[in-house]
Amino acid sequence: MAVRTGRPLIETNRVMAPGQTPGGIDDVVNTPVLAGPQRTPLWWWIGFSISGALLLLYLVSIVQLITVGTGIFGNNSPVMWAMPIINFVWWIGIGHAGTLISAALLLFRQPWRTSINRFAEAMTVFAVVCAGLYPILHLGRPWVFYWLLPYPNTHGLFPNFRSPLDWDLFAISAYASVSVLFWYIGLIPDLATLRDKAKSRFQKLLYGTMSLGWTGSARAWTRYMRAYLLLAALSFPLVLSVHSTIAMDFAVSQLPGWNNTIMPPYFVAGAVFAGFAMVLILGIPLRRVFGFEKLITMRHLDNAAKLLLATGMIVVYGYFIELFLAWYSGVEFEVFMAYNRLFGDYGWAFWLLILCNFVAIQPLWFRKVRQTPWALFVISIIVSIGMWLERFVIIVVSLTRDFLPSSWGNYTPTFWDWSLFAGSFGLFFTLFFLFIRLLPAIATAEMKELAHHDAHHGSDPFEEIRPRYYGEERA
């Protein structure tokens, strides 16, 4: 399917455009997935090739890293953690929105989640893959990373459970497993639909195996819904815990700029912020190229933008509180940390961060901006850059200036720092392109349920007031 051009877009503020039928949803979502390889659109090939090339760069960087050593990065003493850790936190932050959308919004009965949860969950899983590899690659001796696991061994040694890095390992692996499980369970009814419609042997085998014999019986649905809800209940706390734990990697240390009790909530808000930015970065082109405008509507964009604004302001509050507490503590080292963050050698990073994460999101107060996809896309990219800078400011800038001026030092990333980062995009987008080609990017079973509700029961309890709120006539 090529990018549609010249066709008038039907924009709406409802969860889905009126008049959607289960068959129509199938046509829009499932038909491209089941199309044969020769009908794969050109844009997909281009995107997949670029991603694949970057993935190769990733692999080359890893080979270089393993053969030569961590020294290929710009890390030094005192900046022992730098770009790999920034990228790790950045990716794991992105990996937050998916589960939040799926689990939290499901529990809060927000029907608008349905259109975007599938690709957001996929995004989560892939981002966690990208993130999870970083701490391992960042080790001096990556081949013994399993020593962090409490496994029985002849050394008679056990990990040190006092270390936040060990908490990290469990938090990320738990989050990764639950996210994959949640995503996969959500996929099962859709996989069964694909199985039923599959034409080629490959598709039959693939979807037949993956759908685990789903029959769609009432009993299966009952069990399924219960399991899904339980998993949602299980993953919701994980959304909060995983980034809190990562925040503790920093908060537990005594480094000025890291040692802050505000870190866990502030990191979670930052993660949701970054995650929603990424959802928008992926969702806006997706709805365009697949023609999902009726399913991923203005309502979704608008809601995501509001969440972006809300979490963004929480994050900005965090910046302010960090500076305030540094001053209020009266501790020389903390005061200097704040001063250095604002006016030191890397002061530009802080001000750029304020520009990206504070100034750039202010237009979102206006509905017009929230409902302009390209503007949202641009703002989301700026926010993603801003969140990367935030981690740079916290991790690197704090390390460059700590207690003893004699040991201060600056940091400059090397080619390999950037190549591994660019390569991780390759990994992410390769997986993402495979995902949108082979699996339905929208949860069709749930959408069909919604369409049924729409058609027979009326889906929107605020149907009467919403048009007035949005200042538009009913479509």
Next chain:
Amino acid sequence: MSEHPHDQPHLSAADLDPLAGPGERLEIERIRERLAGESGERFWRSLDEVADTSAFQEFMRKEFPRQAAPLEGSLDRRGFLKLLGASMALAGLSACARPPSPHEQIVPYVRSPEQMVTGRPLHYATALLDGGYAEGIIAESHQGRPTHVDGNPDHPASLGAAAPTTSAAVLSLYDPDRTQGITEGGVARTWEELFDTIQSALEASGDGTGVRLLTETVTSPTFAALLRQLLAEYPEARWHQWDPLHGDSAWAGARAAFDDDVVAVYDFTAADVVVSFDADFTNRGPGRLRFAKDFSRRRRIRSADDDMNRLWMAETTPTPTGSIADHRIALAPADVAALAAWLAGELGVDGAPTAQLPARVDPAWAQALVDDLQAHEGRSVVIAGHDQSAAVHALAHALNVTLGNVGETVRYIASPEAVPGSHAASVAALAEEMHAGAVSFLVIIGSNPAYSAPGDVSFAEAMRRVPLCVHMGQTLDETGALATWHVPQTHALETWGDARAHDGSVTIMQPLFSPFYGGRSELELLSAMLGDGVATAYTIIRDAWRDQVEGAFDAFWQRALHRGVVEGTQAPERDVSLRTLDVQLPVGSDLVLHIVPDHALQDGRHANNGWLQELPRPFTTMTWDNVAMLAPVTAEALGVTSQDLLVVTTGGASVTLPVWVQPGQAPGVITSTLGFGRRAAGRVGNGVGVDLYPLVPSVGQRVRSATAERTRGRYRLATTQIHHSLEGTGDRRYIVRAGTMAELRAEPEHPTFVHPVVHPPSDILPNWEYTSYQWGMVVDMTVCTGCQACVVACQSENNIPIVGKEQVLIGREMHWIRVDQYYRGSVDDPTFYNMPMTCMHCEQAPCEPVCPVAATVHDHEGLNVMVYNRCVGTRYCSNNCPYKVRRFNYLQYAELSGNATELSLASNPDVTVRSRGVMEKCTYCIQRISSARVQANNEGRLIADGEVVVACQSACPTEAIVFGDLSDAESLVSRTKRSVLDYALLEELNTKPRTTYLARVNNPHEALAAETRQG
């Protein structure tokens, strides 16, 4: 100043008047004002910190750019090590080439086991030469392999101390770039062929006409006797000497004062007041280590009851000795001389040249100096530096005589040198003869004049006119490359010899093993010239001493080798009578180039030693480069800042040097160092830095009027402490704590300067109960000169790799101990503070809880131990270390079995060689603790106090480091920690470091105390 600095017109010395007004780019004056307004409590680390004006910030905030991808460069640096693998087999063969003769016996120092016990090192007393003078050492040998060198406590020139070059000797010993066989024009030859060549050349000369010998400073009685014998046999032959660091002006000064070849031996333990005219007496010249020991013994302040000497220092460039001075002033060399002459005039020295007090010297300061000396007649020392002219040396001698110090604190002895004299004149005379074609056969032993001779004698050119030149040296250096024959010379640790110390005491030097790369002793070469080609150094030395000893020779021999010094050879005191002085003071110039030896490489002979190349130089923390050191005002006048390039021209020659702006440098002086720019040093030292010998004059001092001009480009300098904007870092860090004796006496119980803020301990959990030893350390900042001897000693003891300039630039140097530098006071005459930093072994170590694999843990004796095997390299420990003393192996820095070279033989077998990807840090020399524990357990006792001496402590020439068991209340370390001056660094973090510091105490003159407080 011009928009484009490289376009600026040629700047002459006359433009450099510091009073000409503030420059547009630099506002040193404003900094000075700022500092003047400070309370005096303020410490600063670099000029930038006190710079508050935007112009100055702009000027100084030029960070050196760090290029991406350090890898290629660093691999190049390391790459050479891989190349060396190929020569391994060859080296092994040559090591076997000359098995020791059965009758050559060497005697262990500490124990005399009937046979070697595997795994246990043996220690031998011998000596290394510094400028030809013996410095006694104890060399440690593991299975016949020398691995470490400590000072010999019984030797008068060491008393157990070691200089950086002492500890680094083992690395030079195994240097794969040492030559491994006799060559003639690059073709391998045998000893017999050389012998025949020498004999026929001597025969051809008849009475020695055209035969010339060139050696370095000779103090060896045996070598001197052979030389005299040779000269007697060939009366027309001549002996010349060239050591670029020889104390020519000290010799000339003694001549001028006493008309006699005498040298002064100082007794700093008896001196209450020391006045140094540019003398870095703890680091340079004969007796330096002894003087450091003696001097520091008068500064061991533990309480208000202790007495302290007072050091007045007038010096051109900051030196370690000057850094702990009680009164220090930065003066150009001519001003130092003027001050000396003025002082001599004030104190009534006969014939002292009339001199004005230099403008930089405050009359009150000078008057206090006069008063202080007059109040301490007979209890003071006046000492002149090596770079000062003969006039200053003569004045110093005259002052000592006038003050009645001779016989009290100063003793004169006949010069221990075989032929005292001016080396510069000697080498110039030789070169003149060579140019004239009067030299037909030249033998050069040890010296490297083709590199190190003054530029104006054109020695390399002269060598081309000598038909037969035999060069003996450890490497095929610049001179060896031009010589007809090259003979590999043995290292001091692999041959027999003898040498005198600064006080005349003789050490018989014994080898630790047979020559590793083959090689011959200079004694054997001389013996061959005398017609005996088969005598070995052993037989020569033994025969020479047999003639001098009455009674049982074997007992004498055993005793002399065992102790490392021959009893009763100390030179007797010589009566001197002061002549009426007739000396010319040097004339200053507005801008001078001042050339001094490098602290680590010295005259360049150590250039191929990676430990010394990468040694952070005092104050600058510079590695791998020499610089043009400028005072801030001079930099301002020249319109340059650190890492700019400066073309320095003097006497028709010019060099391009990177600039380093150094607080405490004398205005109007460009100081740069010798020892760099080697062309044939070897793979490590070639092309590092800039060669300054072409600018060295053969006549007079190494201080020359010069012009300087900024040139295009910048140069990255690899310092281990970065220097950047520090404004607003805060005054309440309380890192360095310093006060005066007067302040200490005013508050003897709780001096405020030691504990400006009280931090009550705040523990939730009870402390761990220790049942055995508890190791701990105290560092005395009052005596630490920042000489970096500890750094090399630690490197040698703990197998610490070098990383190369590129890696230092990124900030990945591996030294386990470093010396932090801080300043206080004005940028022109700041006070220097040296703070050795190493793992503090915190009782509540922040590194321990954050390691996910428990690779860094506390042991039952209180050590914070690092388990390399367990480390996966998360590096969290370093992030959480407030002292940043942990070092990470970012790349494979150490040699592993796969890429090992001969250099790995210098490794300590008791210490793990770390692989890439693991963290490392100071262990408190745990291997030494373990070895002492095993010994004590075997003998069923506890480890005694003083039994464990860690490497840094052992080397320290001023005994600034005290280590021991804290559980023993009477151990030296426990008693030292009870001092009121003891404080823990960053105690507010509640890390409870086991290493604590004694606050720095100075002893300013009463009349100047208030001024000193103002800084």
